[in-house]
Amino acid sequence: MKVLIVYYSTFGNVYKMANLVAEGVSQVKGAEPVIRTVPELIPQAVIDSREDMKAGKQMQKSIPLVTSEDFRQAGAIAFGTPTRFGNVSAQLKNQIDQLTSLWLAGELEGKPAGVFVSTGSLHGGQETTPLTMMAPLLHLGMIIVGVPYSVKELFTTQAGGTPYGPSHLAGSDSKRDIDSQEATVCRALGRRLAEVGLLLQKKS
Numbered sequence: 001m002k003v004l005i006v007y008y009s010t011f012g013n014v015y016k017m018a019n020l021v022a023e024g025v026s027q028v029k030g031a032e033p034v035i036r037t038v039p040e041l042i043p044q045a046v047i048d049s050r051e052d053m054k055a056g057k058q059m060q061k062s063i064p065l066v067t068s069e070d071f072r073q074a075g076a077i078a079f080g081t082p083t084r085f086g087n088v089s090a091q092l093k094n095q096i097d098q099l100t101s102l103w104l105a106g107e108l109e110g111k112p113a114g115v116f117v118s119t120g121s122l123h124g125g126q127e128t129t130p131l132t133m134m135a136p137l138l139h140l141g142m143i144i145v146g147v148p149y150s151v152k153e154l155f156t157t158q159a160g161g162t163p164y165g166p167s168h169l170a171g172s173d174s175k176r177d178i179d180s181q182e183a184t185v186c187r188a189l190g191r192r193l194a195e196v197g198l199l200l201q202k203k204s
């Protein structure tokens with residue numbers, strides 16, 4: 001079963017989280033991670049004028065853009081975004097808004113979905129971003145999968161990691177590395193999506 005990990009990232013942090021979610025998927029027998037990104041909306045001239053954006057884009061240059069077929073083939077889907085004013089990025093929302101034909105055909109109904117997010121500040125969207133991102137996924141008929149507190153890092157983290165989904169604190173310069181507790185929560189979401197997806201496939 002394919003687990004689609006579709007994300008947007010400007011500086012590379014959400015891209016690194018996507019790889020960690022993929023590691024969790026790979027730990028489950030019968031599950032295969034598929035990492036895809038979405039079209040950029042920042043003008044190329046703006047990216048070219050900033051070393052941090054150029055570096056972020058460079059590290060993701062081999063990642064293909066997601067297609068409708070990727071969504072169709074997936075048995076479970078993880079959606080990743082940096083926060084933008086406490087909410088999902090326009091780039092990822094733009095992709096979600098293009099799911100209309102799959103929505104009308106009910107093709108995403110019953111698929112498990114999880115969300116993950118990176119923020120610049122500790123209280124700038126770690127909880128609002130995942131929670132608000134869940135609304136369109138519920139419209140699409142997806143079954144929301146979070147991270148349970150049996151993942152003990154949720155109790156001890158001093159930075160990212162929420163029951164609504166993995167999160168990462170990037171810092172004001174977006175350069176803080178993903179720490180080991182944040183990474184554990186990312187892998188836990190990947191594993192859980194794969195396990196739930198496989199269980200649901202057996203029932204259908």
Ligand SMILES: Cc1cc2nc3c(=O)[nH]c(=O)nc-3n(C[C@H](O)[C@H](O)[C@H](O)COP(=O)(O)O)c2cc1C
Pocket residue numbers: 008009010011012013014015056081082083084085086087118119120121122123124125170174
């Ligand atoms: C337009 C814009 C709005 C942002 N809004 C927020 C915000 O509301 N709260 C916050 O903590 N960080 C905010 N950030 C910081 C980003 O969320 C941070 O750079 C991101 O987590 C890095 O992810 P990336 O490396 O995958 O791009 C904002 C950044 C930009 C460019």
